[in-house]
Amino acid sequence: MTAGLVGEPMPLTGPELSESAFRRACAQFPTGVTVVTAAHAGDLHGSTVNAFSSLTLAPAQVLVCLARTSRTWPAIERSRRFAVNVLARDQVDVARLFATKEPDKLARVPHRSDDGAPPVLHGAAAWFECDLADAITSHTHRIVIGRVVRLMVDEDRDPLVFARGRLDG
Incomplete structure (x- = not known):
């Protein structure tokens, strides 16, 4: 292990760089x-x-990353x-609901979907309405790139933030 600066945590490398350590750092x-x-098709x-x-x-x-197992992909x-x-x-x-595998999640949340639009x-x-521009598979996820065709912004509404494993709501 490489020594850290005085008073700083030690950097993790090799086998110490676990999924848990990576998740904590990203958080x-x-x-x-x-x-x-x-x-x-109506779904x-x-x-x-x-x-x-x-x-x-x-x-x-814009780009989003979806798990390869996602039913949205x-x-x-x-x-x-x-x-x-x-x-x-x-x-x-809403964030918690859509993080589940529950069926018919959109039936439980007010939304608009015109003429087959998302x-x-x-x-x-x-919100950003997008046409699919590209998708790249990388291990467990797909990196989905969308060309924005329409958007809406409500600057009076503060965004929901996720940090250190918690939703700030």
Whole structure:
């Protein structure tokens, strides 16, 4: 093990760099909380995701990371469209619901889905409706890139934040 600076924790390497240590280190970085939604053939799907980022400004693109086991991914792949709903601070229950494997999650949350568009959640701090631009598989996840075709922002609503394993709501 490499010695750390005086008064600082020791860096972890090799076998000490466990999944648990990695998770704890990543938890030091606060992230927003989103629900990624998609619709295909009348079926609505959604998953809580905190791996979300803007990618490019021109064209406007975002990226999200979905587990390969996600039921939302097949709907995105088939419809070629999805929405990223940035949850507001008072939507902790929504984040928890969409983190489950419960069926018909969208039946329990107010939303709008026009003409086969991906559902957008009422009360979100912002949302991005996207066309699928690309998807890259990396180990257990898919990195999904979307070209933003429509968005909404409500600057009066504070975003929900996840840090150190807790939702700040």
